[in-house]
Amino acid sequence: MSADRRGDRPTDGGRGGRPADDRRGGRPTDGRRGGRRGGPPQRSRTAPAQRGRQGDPSRLAAYTVLRAVADGAYANLELPQEIRRRRLSGRDAGFATELTYGTLRMQGLYDEIIAVAADRPVRRLDPSALDVLRLGAHQLFGMRVPEHAAADQSVALARQVAGAGAAGLVNAVMRRMSERTLEQWREEVVPDQPAAARLAVSTSHPEWVVKALRQALVGHGAATKETIDERLGELLTAHNVPAPVTLVARPGLSTAEELLGAVGLTTSAGEHSPFAVVIAGGDPGSLAAVREGRAAVQDEGSQLLPLALAQVPVEGVDGAERWLDLCAGPGGKAGLLASLAAERGAALVANEVSEHRAELVRQTLRPALAAAREAGRELEVRVGDGREVGAEEPARYHRVLVDAPCTGLGALRRRPEARWRRSPDDLTTLGPLQRDLLTSGLDALAPGGVLAYATCSPHLSETRFVVEDVLRRRGDAELLDAPETLQQVCVGDLEGTGDGPMAQLWPHLHGTDGMFLALIRKTR
Ligand SMILES: C[S@@+](CC[C@H](N)C(=O)[O-])C[C@H]1O[C@@H](n2cnc3c(N)ncnc32)[C@H](O)[C@@H]1O
Numbered sequence: 079m080s081a082d083r084r085g086d087r088p089t090d091g092g093r094g095g096r097p098a099d100d101r102r103g104g105r106p107t108d109g110r111r112g113g114r115r116g117g118p119p120q121r122s123r124t125a126p127a128q129r130g131r132q133g134d135p136s137r138l139a140a141y142t143v144l145r146a147v148a149d150g151a152y153a154n155l156e157l158p159q160e161i162r163r164r165r166l167s168g169r170d171a172g173f174a175t176e177l178t179y180g181t182l183r184m185q186g187l188y189d190e191i192i193a194v195a196a197d198r199p200v201r202r203l204d205p206s207a208l209d210v211l212r213l214g215a216h217q218l219f220g221m222r223v224p225e226h227a228a229a230d231q232s233v234a235l236a237r238q239v240a241g242a243g244a245a246g247l248v249n250a251v252m253r254r255m256s257e258r259t260l261e262q263w264r265e266e267v268v269p270d271q272p273a274a275a276r277l278a279v280s281t282s283h284p285e286w287v288v289k290a291l292r293q294a295l296v297g298h299g300a301a302t303k304e305t306i307d308e309r310l311g312e313l314l315t316a317h318n319v320p321a322p323v324t325l326v327a328r329p330g331l332s333t334a335e336e337l338l339g340a341v342g343l344t345t346s347a348g349e350h351s352p353f354a355v356v357i358a359g360g361d362p363g364s365l366a367a368v369r370e371g372r373a374a375v376q377d378e379g380s381q382l383l384p385l386a387l388a389q390v391p392v393e394g395v396d397g398a399e400r401w402l403d404l405c406a407g408p409g410g411k412a413g414l415l416a417s418l419a420a421e422r423g424a425a426l427v428a429n430e431v432s433e434h435r436a437e438l439v440r441q442t443l444r445p446a447l448a449a450a451r452e453a454g455r456e457l458e459v460r461v462g463d464g465r466e467v468g469a470e471e472p473a474r475y476h477r478v479l480v481d482a483p484c485t486g487l488g489a490l491r492r493r494p495e496a497r498w499r500r501s502p503d504d505l506t507t508l509g510p511l512q513r514d515l516l517t518s519g520l521d522a523l524a525p526g527g528v529l530a531y532a533t534c535s536p537h538l539s540e541t542r543f544v545v546e547d548v549l550r551r552r553g554d555a556e557l558l559d560a561p562e563t564l565q566q567v568c569v570g571d572l573e574g575t576g577d578g579p580m581a582q583l584w585p586h587l588h589g590t591d592g593m594f595l596a597l598i599r600k601t602r
Contacts, residue, residue, distance in 0.1 A: 134231060134234075134235075135164045135165075135166060135170065135174075136164075136166060136170045136171075136173045136174040136177065137174075137177065137213060137231055137232075137235050138164070138235065138238070138239075139157070139160040139161060139163075139164050139166060139174040139178075140174050140177040140178040140181065140213055141209055141210060141213060141235060141239060142156075142160050143156045143157050143160050143178045144178065144181065144182070144209040144212065144213065145205075145206070145209060147182065147495050148205065148209070152493075152495070153178055153179065153182055153493075153494055153495055154492075154493065157174070157175060157178055157179075160174070161174060161175075176221060177213060177216060177217065177221065178494075179320065179494045180216045180220045180221065180494075181212050181213050181215070181216040181220075182494035182495045182498075183282060183317070183318050183494045183497075184215075184216060184219075184220060184282045184318065185212055185282065185498065186278070186279065186282040186283065186284070186497075186498070187264070187267070187279060187280065187281075187282040188211075188212050188215040188216065188219075188282075189208075189212070190267035190279055191215060191255060191263045191266075191267055192208070192211050192212070192215060192251060192255070193267075194263075194266060194267060195251045195254035195255045196211075196247070196250075196251045196254075203247075204240055204244055206236075206239050206240040206244065207236055207240050207244040207247055207248055210232055210235050210236045210239065210240065210244070210248055211232070211248060211251055211252070211255075213232065213235070214228055214229070214231075214232035214248065214251075214252050214255070215255060217231070217232070218252075218255055218256055219260040219263075220260075225256045228252065228256070229249065229252040229253065229256065232248050232249075232252050233245045233248050233249045233252070235248075236248035264279075264280050267279060268280045273307065274288045274289050274292065277310065277311065277314060281311070281314035281315060281317070281318065282318065282497075283314055283317070283490075283497055284497060284498065284500075286501075286502050287487060287497055287500070288310070288314065290487065290502075290537050290538075291310060291313055291314070291487065291536065292306060292310050293538055294536040294537055294538055294541075294582075295309050295310060295313065295536075297538045297542060298536060298538075298541075298542070298576050298580075298582035298594075299576040299577045299582075300574060300576065300582065300584060300587065309586070312586040313584060313585065313586045315586070316491065316584075316585040316586040317490040317491055317497070317585065318491075319491065320491060321377065321491040321492050321585075321591070322356050322357075322358075322589070323356070323357040323362060323375060324348060324354050324355070324356050324357070324375065324376060324377055324378050324381075325337055325354065325355045325356075325357060325362055325365075325368065325373050325374065325375055325376065326351070326353050326354060326373060326374055326375075326376040326381050326413070326414060327353045327354075327355060327367070327372075327373045328353070328371075328372055328373060328374070328413055328414060328416075328417040328445075328446075329353060329414075329417040329418065329421060330417050330420050330421055330449070331367075331371075331372035331373070331417060331445055331446070331449075332367040332372035332373045334347060334348075334352070334353060334354070334355050336367055336373075337355040337365065337367060337373055338355055340360075340364075340365055342360050342361075342364060343357055343359065343360035343361075343362070343364070343365070344357070344358040344359035344360060345357055345358070346358065347569075348378050348381075348569070349378065349569070349570055349588075349589065350378045350379075350381075350382060350568050350569060350570060350572060350588065350590065351378045351381035351382055351385065351567075351568070351569070352385075352567075352569050353381060353414070354376075354378045354381055355373075362375060370445060371413075371441070371442065371443075371444050371445045371446075372445055374410065374413055374442065376410050376413075376414070377489075377492075377590055377591045377593075378588075378589070378590045379583040379588065379590030379591045379592075379593035380410055380411060380534075380590075380591065380593060381414060382564055382567060382568065382583070382590075382593070382595075383411060383479070383481070383530060383532050383593060383595055384411045384414040384415045384418060384479065384530075385414070385418070385567040386530065386560065386563045386564050386566075386567055386595060386597065387415070387477055387479055387528065387530040387597070388415070388418045388422075388477065389563050389566055389567050390528045390558060390563055390597060390599075392476045392477060392526055392527050392528055393525075393526030393527075394524065394525055394526035394527075395476055395524075395526070398423050398424055398425060399419075399422060399424040399425070399476040399477060400424065400425045400426075400427075400456075400474060400475045400476055401415060401419050401424050401425065401426045401427070401475060401476065401477045401478070401479075402426070402427050402429065402467070402474075402475040402477070402478045402479070402519070402522060403415055403426065403427070403428045403429065403478075403479045403481070404429050404464040404467060404478060404479065404480045404481075404515060404518070404519050404522075405429070405430065405431075405464055405480060405481050405482060405483065405515060406428035406429055406430045406435075406436075406439045406459070406481075407430035407431075407432055407435025407436060407438055407439050408435055408438035408439060408442065409428065409438055409439035409440075409441070409442030409443060410442070411479060411481055411532075412426070412428040412439055412442065412443060413442045413443060413446065415428075415479065416428075416443055416446035416450075416457055417446065419455075419457070420446065420449060420450065420453070420455065420457075423455065424476075424477075425455065425456035425457070426456070426457050426458070427456075427458045427460055427475075428443065428457075428458070428459045428460065429460045429461075429462050429464055429467060430459070430460070430461060430462075431461070431462065431463050431464060432461075433461050436459055436460070436461045439459050440459045443457065443459060447459075464480075464515050464518055464519070465511075465514045465515060465518050466518065467518050467519075467521075467522050468517065468518035468519065468520065468521025468522045469518070469521065471522050472521055472522065473521075473522070473523065473524045473525065473600075474522055474524065475522050475523055475524060475527060476523075476524055476526075476527040476528075477527060477528055477529075477530075478519045478520075478522055478523050478527070478528075478529040478530070479529075479530050479532065480515050480516050480519040480529060480530065480531045480532070481530075481532045481533075482508075482511070482512045482515050482516070482531065482532070482533050482540070482544075483508060483511060483512070484508060484512070484533040484534060484535040484537070484540045485500050485504050485505065485508065485535045485537060485540065486500070486534050486535055487500070487535040487536065487537050487592065488533070488534045488535045488536050488583075488585070488591050488592020488593060488594070489534045489535075489591045489592065491585055491591070492591065505537070505539050505540070508540060509539060509540070509544070512533075512540060512544045513544055513547060513548055516529075516531050516544060516545070516548045517548055517552075519531070520548070520552065520554075520555055520598065520600060523600040524600065525554075525600050525601065525602050526599070526600065527599070527600050528558065528597060528598065528599050528600075529555075529597070529598045529599075529600070530595060530596070530597055530598075531544070531545055531594075531595070531596045531598065532593060532594060532595050532596075533593070533594045534591050534592065534593055534594075535592065535594065536582050536584070536592045536594055540594075541580070541582070541594040541596075542580055542596075545557070545580060545596045545598070549598070554600060554601055554602050555598050555599065555600050555601060556598065556599050556601055557579040557580065557596060557597070557598055557599075558579060558597040558598065558599055559578045559579050559597075560575070560578060560579060560580055560581035560595045560596060560597045561575040561576055561577070561578045561579075561581045562578065563597055564581050564583075564595065572588070573587075574587045574588070575588075579596070579597075580594070580595065580596045581594070581595045581596075582594050582595075583595075
């Protein structure tokens with residue numbers, strides 16, 4: 079992620095940094111439209127037909143990514159390509175990033191506003207014009223772009239990508255949208271309905287996600303009946319704030335000190351993981367340690383899970399420990415596990431079902447694989463169905479990580495379009511897969527060994543219910559105290575992960591992704 083990405087700001091007008099571009103300016107930071115305070119809103123006096131014929135490259139890049147995302151692409155893969163293709167750098171790249179991600183996050187709320195301003199449902203708008211209007215809405219309500227610039231540029235972009243008719247419509251809708259502040263629009267479009275529907279619109283989430291997160295907060299012990307509305311609002315708001323860029327200094331290959339002293343970066347030590355360094359400014363890709371795979375971008379919550387798995391004592395080991403990462407791609411946690419395994423002289427198998435993702439694991443583990451070869455230690459990346467490993471290698475491993483495929487509802491800060499792409503139907507296919515993988519992982523675990531079941535989702539159907547279901551059917555495994563173990567590996571106090579034995583991290587409480595962790599001991 080580029081440094082400019084972190085210039086992104088809460089789209090409800092929260093505290094933002096200095097404007098990254100002189101296209102912005104004059105925006106107060108309390109969420110009001112700039113022109114509303116000192117007189118009438120600024121408006122362009124130029125007729126659409128007389129304005130510049132080409133949209134600017136940053137906006138065109140953001141627009142192109144939005145169209146690709148509508149066709150199924152991932153913004154985090156598409157945007158860097160688009161930035162390279164259009165040779166954007168520095169502030170322009172930052173502007174395109176903020177515009178793309180912010181627009182995708184807030185699309186639900188913006189669509190409600192656009193529908194009122196255009197006086198028709200958004201499904202009746204030309205999809206290209208709609209995307210231009212979504213980008214225009216984010217420039218008005220989420221960035222410091224003056225109204226006239228947002229309108230002029232949106233009109234130019236509409237003319238370029240959708241023709242003169244669309245440009246006229248965009249001009250009219252942009253004018254109408256700029257007549258109110260975001261808060262005034264919220265009052266207008268948030269429905270007079272039950273709380274979930276209201277929160278869904280006002281925080282730009284699908285309603286089913288709001289309901290699922292409500293249940294998850296209560297189910298994981300992070301809210302009570304009295305506090306749930308407040309906690310839920312905090313969580314949903316946190317999803318609209320970009321995640322910090324955090325690095326892991328892989329033990330034995332790099333150190334936090336090496337990263338903290340890096341020239342050209344603004345850094346600070348992580349709050350939770352002893353190997354974390356937070357980057358507040360600069361490009362982490364400029365670091366030799368990152369380029370060489372000795373350090374990597376990794377959320378602090380993701381760092382804590384392998385540390386917790388490695389922390390629990392295992393029983394009945396004769397010789398070197400054998401570790402297994404059952405669902406390893408693309409390899410973030412395998413990277414840290416490989417370092418920890420190397421320190422202990424343990425063998426590690428990183429398994430992944432997809433060949434392409436297994437290749438990503440190989441790339442992630444490149445320095446660790448070289449070090450293991452030299453030391454004659456076993457470190458293997460395998461392609462295989464994790465559901466079969468338990469039957470093929472029963473009771474072989476002493477530590478197993480099952481980082482199961484999931485809806486990713488805990489990582490919505492990082493995946494701006496994910497909330498619109500996921501559906502409750504996903505749970506129908508993921509549920510059996512998660513249960514099968516956990517069962518296979520437990521079968522592959524030796525008596526006395528320990529397994530970590532993890533998801534980057536707090537959804538109860540992917541977390542507690544999976545673990546409880548699987549353990550209920552077998553008499554050879556017991557839950558360990560995950561909150562206590564997490565606290566042991568954490569550098570600071572880690573409150574609010576639940577009453578145990580399972581643990582849940584939260585973006586609004588811990589500043590991490592919403593990672594779930596159950597630690598399970600095989601008893602016989
Ligand atoms: C949540 S991701 C794992 C993330 C990884 N631990 C990391 O930190 O980078 C889940 C992975 O499970 C893989 N997967 C899905 N079905 C699988 C199966 N049957 N066996 C093994 N891996 C599977 C997916 O391809 C995906 O790479």
